Amino acid sequence: MLLHLDKADTRPLHEQIASAVRRAVAEGECRAGDRLPSARDLSSALDVNVNTVLRGLRELRDEGLLEFRRGRGITVAEGAARRSGLQIRVRELVAEASRLGYSRTDLIDMIRGLA
Incomplete structure (x- = not known):
């Protein structure tokens, strides 16, 4: 999964991260059950703080788009494409x-x- 942040975008970084993941799900790049890279890997790839990445991912978890499972990582929730x-x-x-x-x-x- 390739996520890109727009440096010209004035929205907070955690919102940009959440939007990028929503778009990846909406476009079928990520499907239900797919595992996302770790927050640490995403923060490294995007060159942002890991807490910023986690804030964006938690927002998506709260929307029901992602699931956090201990030992299994972060996955796209069942029915996520329908939500998007x-x-x-x-x-x-x-x-x-x-x-x-x-x-x-x-x-x-x-x-x-x-x-």
């Missing part, structure tokens, strides 16, 4: 926009206008 249904909703949005006569470019422009 953004990709499904995006496909539905694209289909609805198309049905209404909007192109993908139109849809992207609408989304950019929200930011």
